Amino acid sequence: MTRQMRRILIVDDSPRDTELTLEALGTENLANDVVTLRDGAEALDYLYQRGDWEDREPGLPAVVLLDIKMPRVDGLEVLRTVRADPAFDRLPIVLVTSSREEPDLEEAYRLGTNAYLVKPVEVDKFIRAISTLGVFWAVLNELPPGTPEGAS
Amino acid sequence: MGLSTGNERQLATARASVGARRSAWRSVLPFLAGIAAAGALFTGMVVASVAAGREVIATQRRVTHTLEVLRVAEALDSAISRAESFQRAFLLARNESFRRDSAEQSEIALAASERLADMTADNADQHRRVEQLRDLLKLRLTRLESVVAAAREADHATIANMIASEAALRLPEQLRAELDAVIDAENALLEARHARQREALGRARVAYVGAAVTGFLVFGVFAVLLRAHLTVQGEVTTALAASEAQFRKIADGLPQLIYLTDETGQVRLTNERWREFTGIEPSAVRRGDEGSFVHPDDLAGTLDAWNRALSTNRPYERELRIRRRDGEYVWHLSRAAPLTDSLSGETLWLGSMTDIDERRRQEAKVRESEARVRELHRSLEERAAELTAVNRELEAFSYSVSHDLRAPLRHIDGFATLLEKQLHGTLDEKALRYLKTIREATRDLGRLIDDLLDFSRLGRQSLRTMRVAPGELVREAAEVAERAEPGRRIEWKLGPLPDVEADRTLLRVALDNLLGNAVKYTRPRELATITVDAAESEDGMRTIRVSDNGVGFDMRYASKLFGVFQRLHSEAEFEGTGIGLATVQRVVHRMGGRVRGEGAPGAGATFFLTLPAPHQEEG
Numbered sequence: 001m002t003r004q005m006r007r008i009l010i011v012d013d014s015p016r017d018t019e020l021t022l023e024a025l026g027t028e029n030l031a032n033d034v035v036t037l038r039d040g041a042e043a044l045d046y047l048y049q050r051g052d053w054e055d056r057e058p059g060l061p062a063v064v065l066l067d068i069k070m071p072r073v074d075g076l077e078v079l080r081t082v083r084a085d086p087a088f089d090r091l092p093i094v095l096v097t098s099s100r101e102e103p104d105l106e107e108a109y110r111l112g113t114n115a116y117l118v119k120p121v122e123v124d125k126f127i128r129a130i131s132t133l134g135v136f137w138a139v140l141n142e143l144p145p146g147t148p149e150g151a152s
Numbered sequence: 153m154g155l156s157t158g159n160e161r162q163l164a165t166a167r168a169s170v171g172a173r174r175s176a177w178r179s180v181l182p183f184l185a186g187i188a189a190a191g192a193l194f195t196g197m198v199v200a201s202v203a204a205g206r207e208v209i210a211t212q213r214r215v216t217h218t219l220e221v222l223r224v225a226e227a228l229d230s231a232i233s234r235a236e237s238f239q240r241a242f243l244l245a246r247n248e249s250f251r252r253d254s255a256e257q258s259e260i261a262l263a264a265s266e267r268l269a270d271m272t273a274d275n276a277d278q279h280r281r282v283e284q285l286r287d288l289l290k291l292r293l294t295r296l297e298s299v300v301a302a303a304r305e306a307d308h309a310t311i312a313n314m315i316a317s318e319a320a321l322r323l324p325e326q327l328r329a330e331l332d333a334v335i336d337a338e339n340a341l342l343e344a345r346h347a348r349q350r351e352a353l354g355r356a357r358v359a360y361v362g363a364a365v366t367g368f369l370v371f372g373v374f375a376v377l378l379r380a381h382l383t384v385q386g387e388v389t390t391a392l393a394a395s396e397a398q399f400r401k402i403a404d405g406l407p408q409l410i411y412l413t414d415e416t417g418q419v420r421l422t423n424e425r426w427r428e429f430t431g432i433e434p435s436a437v438r439r440g441d442e443g444s445f446v447h448p449d450d451l452a453g454t455l456d457a458w459n460r461a462l463s464t465n466r467p468y469e470r471e472l473r474i475r476r477r478d479g480e481y482v483w484h485l486s487r488a489a490p491l492t493d494s495l496s497g498e499t500l501w502l503g504s505m506t507d508i509d510e511r512r513r514q515e516a517k518v519r520e521s522e523a524r525v526r527e528l529h530r531s532l533e534e535r536a537a538e539l540t541a542v543n544r545e546l547e548a549f550s551y552s553v554s555h556d557l558r559a560p561l562r563h564i565d566g567f568a569t570l571l572e573k574q575l576h577g578t579l580d581e582k583a584l585r586y587l588k589t590i591r592e593a594t595r596d597l598g599r600l601i602d603d604l605l606d607f608s609r610l611g612r613q614s615l616r617t618m619r620v621a622p623g624e625l626v627r628e629a630a631e632v633a634e635r636a637e638p639g640r641r642i643e644w645k646l647g648p649l650p651d652v653e654a655d656r657t658l659l660r661v662a663l664d665n666l667l668g669n670a671v672k673y674t675r676p677r678e679l680a681t682i683t684v685d686a687a688e689s690e691d692g693m694r695t696i697r698v699s700d701n702g703v704g705f706d707m708r709y710a711s712k713l714f715g716v717f718q719r720l721h722s723e724a725e726f727e728g729t730g731i732g733l734a735t736v737q738r739v740v741h742r743m744g745g746r747v748r749g750e751g752a753p754g755a756g757a758t759f760f761l762t763l764p765a766p767h768q769e770e771g
Contacts, residue, residue, distance in 0.1 A: 016563040023570060098558045100605075101550070121558055121598030123566040123591075 006062035006138050007033045011043040011078070012096070013070040020123065021065065021096075024130035030138055035061070040073025044081060047088060060091055063137035065130075066113075068097040068104060076107055083112040090144040092137055096130075178495065183377045190370040197363035204356035211349035218342040221271050221278075224264050225335045231261035232289065232327065239296050243311055251300055258293045265289050268334070278337055285330040292323045409474070409484070409505040417462050420500070431477030447473030447481045454486075462501070465490050471512075474505060483509040543612055550608050557601050565594040596729075600717075603731040607716070610739050615655050617743060619766040622649045622659065622696060626684050629663035633671040640680065642671065647685030650694040652763040658739040659763075662747075665732040666698045666759055672726055673702035673757065687760055693745070694765050699758035704751040713749050736761075 008030065012018045018036050025031040037043045043066070045051035049058070068075035075095055082088040094115040095108050108116050117133065120126045238254035241247065265286040272278040299314050403410040403423035410423035411434070422434040430445045437444070442458075443451050450472040461468035468488040473481035488503030568590045572579070579587070623646070630644055652659075667682065674680030681701045689695035705713070705720045712718040714737040719730040733749075736759075740747045744764050751757035 014559060014563075016566070017559065020562070020566040020570075023566075098562075101547075103547075119558070119562055121561045121565060121602075122595055123562065123569040126562065126566065 006143075007035060007059070008134060008138055009035050009037065009043070009046070009061040009064040009066075011037045011040065011064060011070070011075070012067040013039050014067070017067070017119070020126060021130055024127040025134045027127060028131045028135050030131070030134040039070040040075060040078040043078050044073065047082065047091075060088075062141070062143065063092040063094060063133070065094055065096045065133070068095060068099060068108075076104070076111060079108065079111045079113055092141070094133060094137070096133075183374075183381060186377065187370065187374050190366070190373055194363065194366040194370050197359065197366045201356065201359035201363045204352065204359040207352040208349065208356045211345060211352045215342065215345045215349050217271070218338055218345055221268065221338045222335060222342065224267050224271065225331065225338060228261050228264035228268065228285075228289075229331055229335075231257045231264055232292075232324075232331075235261055235293065235296065236324065239300055242300060243315070246304075254296070254300065258296065261289060262286075262293065275341070278334065278341070281330060281334050281337065285327065285334055288323065288327045288330055292327050295321075295323065406504070407507070411488075411503045411505075413488075413501045413503070415462060415490075415499040415501065417458060417501070426505075429476055430474065445475045447475065449473075461488065465499070468501075468503070471508065482507060483512045546608065546612060550605055553601070553605065558598065561594050561598045561601070565591050565598075568594070600729050600731075603729045603735075607731055607735050607738065610658065610661060610735060611742070613658070615658070615742060617653050617655050619651055619768065620654045620656055620659060621651050622654075622663070625656065625660050625663055626667070626696075629660060629667045630682075630684075632664060633667040636668065637671055637675070640671070640675070641678065642674070642680045642682060645681065645683040645685070647683070649684070649696055650686050651766045652694045652696075652745075653766045654743050654745075654763050655739075658743060662736045662739050662761065663698075665736045666761065669732055670698060670700040670702065670757075672728070673704075673721075674700050675726075676703060677701055689762055692765050693762050696761040696763070697758060698761065699756060701756045704753050704755045704757045705749075706753050707751065710749060710751075714747070 008025065010018055010021055012021070022031050022034065022036070025034060035046065037046055042052075043064070046053040046056065049056060066075045066078060075097065079093060079095070082091060082093070089112070092114050093112075094117060095113050096117045096119060097104070098119050100118045105116055115133075117129055120129060235254045235257035238250045238257060242250035242254060265282065268282045269279065269286055272282045295318060299311070299318060302310070302314060400423070404425065406423065407425065408423075409426040409429055411426060412420045412422070414420055416439060418439045419434050419437045427433065432445060442455060446454055454470055454472050457470050458468060460466075467490070468486070470486050472484060472486060474484045475481055484505040485508045486503060486505045488501045490499050490501055492499045568587055572584070572587045572591075575583075626646060626649065630646070634640065634642055667684070670682045671680065674682065683697070683699045685697055687695040687697040703721070709720050712720065714733045715730070716734040717730040718734070719728060721728075733747075737747050740761060740763070746762045747759060749757060749759045
């Protein structure tokens with residue numbers, strides 16, 4: 001069966017976590033169209049098609065898996081910036097983070113995150129969570145109108 | 153024990169000196185008006201009497217005068233008669249002595265007529281008559297003299313002729329007539345004057361009687377009025393004395409120090425208590441001596457306020473220290489108000505001093521304790537601020553812990569898993585076991601960290617207590633606990649539970665832990681029976697009991713039940729980090745309650761969760 005595969009953005013400063021996330025997505029064959037970014041600044045560069053990402057393919061990702069604690073520009077800052085921009089206010093964003101601290105939860109939802117996932121320590125659970133997320137956002141979810149489809 | 157004698161004397165003088173005079177004057181005024189009127193009347197009568205008297209005297213004088221005139225007229229008459237007799241006698245006897253006598257009588261007659269003339273000078277008619285009389289008399293006497301002179305040498309016939317011719321002149325008759333006329337007129341005058349005299353006497357009598365009567369009247373009225381006045385005065389004085397005595401009794405009976413001053417502030421009298429307290433005789437206190445019983449620090453302000461009150465006639469009030477006879481100063485509240493005597497118009501000041509020493513001491517104590525309270529409050533606020541700061545630090549700490557500690561754990565676990573996957577075919581059992589151990593240990597550490605973070609968070613979380621009905625929370629917790637171990641046969645016995653004053657979230661956490669434990673430790677049982685109901689509790693508290701038919705525990709180690717990471721069973725027997733009951737205790741303590749456990753090995757365990765009763769009663 002054909003599945004629409006769309007781009008997934010991973011924004012995380014930890015290469016290890018990024019690798020684990022890729023592994024997880026891989027279990028559902030969702031790792032083909034993934035862009036990994038190291039911090040919030042790179043994420044914004046990508047989204048706004050500037051800096052190193054000037055020449056990227058245009059279009060919005062299906063989902064952004066966004067970590068909170070990152071150097072330079074953190075996840076909440078990205079969220080705030082992105083949500084303030086009408087171009088991105090419907091972009092699906094899932095905060096994927098170690099923190100279950102209430103202030104972060106509070107702030108994240110206030111800023112307009114779509115979902116909030118606390119990274120489980122047990123890797124099985126982690127893999128299950130990420131892959132579920134990936135399937136949901138990249139496959140199941142109907143994108144807002146106007147979002148370009150990814151490569152099939 | 154009345155007012156001291158010194159005071160009595162003072163009172164008498166006080167009354168007499170100013171009050172009495174003024175009041176007597178005021179009350180007697182109407183009487184005086186009446187008396188003045190009567191007196192005027194009397195005076196009028198007296199003046200009338202005096203006038204009448206004078207009139208009587210005047211009329212009397214006039215009568216006397218008239219009588220005198222008559223007497224002189226008589227004298228004249230008799231002198232003339234004698235003169236004529238002597239003339240006749242001489243003519244008959246030719247005795248020289250007769251001639252001399254006649255001449256003498258003539259002189260007398262003339263003198264009398266002169267006298268008459270003088271005396272009738274005021275009466276025109278009479279005077280004219282008298283003058284005529286005098287003229288006639290002079291003529292007669294002259295003629296008589298001439299007859300007498302002629303008779304010396306003449307004979308009887310000549311004398312007889314002379315006499316006859318004299319007689320023919322009828323001088324004596326004329327004289328007589330004139331004299332009679334005079335006398336008649338004078339008599340008539342006498343009559344009139346007598347009448348007038350009688351009239352004057354009559355009027356005088358009336359005036360005297362009138363004066364006497366009005367005099368008596370005045371005296372009578374005065375006496376009556378005076379008596380009435382004195383009676384009233386007497387009554388007033390008695391009433392005054394009675395009310396004064398009453399006042400003294402009251403004043404002496406009061407615990408306050410009572411004082412009475414005049415409008416200059418000079419003390420007139422005080423009550424017994426004042427004397428007793430200060431040990432000073434009020435008569436000894438002159439204006440300016442107030443320092444003898446007022447505390448020096450209060451003196452200036454007190455005098456100032458007192459003088460101001462006296463001059464503005466406004467009531468006086470002041471707290472000040474009064475010197476007791478033993479030298480101690482005691483706080484008193486002094487109040488005085490002016491009283492104006494309606495009769496005399498004099499203003500006296502009546503004051504009292506009440507002992508407020510105790511009150512002031514209490515006030516001082518209150519101020520002290522208030523200050524201490526404020527101090528305590530301030531330090532409490534400081535502590536609270538410190539605590540808040542510490543809490544914030546802890547927040548930041550656990551925040552970084554939750555990120556920084558978990559990530560490596562995840563990576564260890566993650567890559568160990570991936571390694572396993574990668575090497576799956578090539579690894580022997582031991583190697584696999586090693587990898588498995590790595591992963592399990594990582595998970596354990598992760599759980600420990602999570603539990604610790606939860607435990608810490610539950611301690612720091614803000615508390616929102618309210619009236620909570622635990623039933624629903626118990627059911628929820630039971631469901632969760634049961635879901636954690638599917639396939640188990642568990643009998644839940646949930647009895648009616650009392651409402652408690654609690655934080656819903658924290659109570660739920662406690663129940664989760666207790667019920668979770670109950671489910672866990674009844675695992676060896678075929679049928680687990682877990683009961684949640686109400687237990688007895690002391691006043692103001694409510695107790696929830698959670699009991700199970702599980703493996704129980706040894707009461708010897710009951711003190712370790714609630715220790716952090718303390719366990720009474722091995723990891724092999726039952727999994728767990730040993731934070732569950734510590735968490736329960738922590739949250740229960742935060743809500744102002746207690747928790748304790750009972751059990752016996754193999755005979756189950758019972759936990760008593762005690763929380764405060766709801767603050768508001770329903771309804």
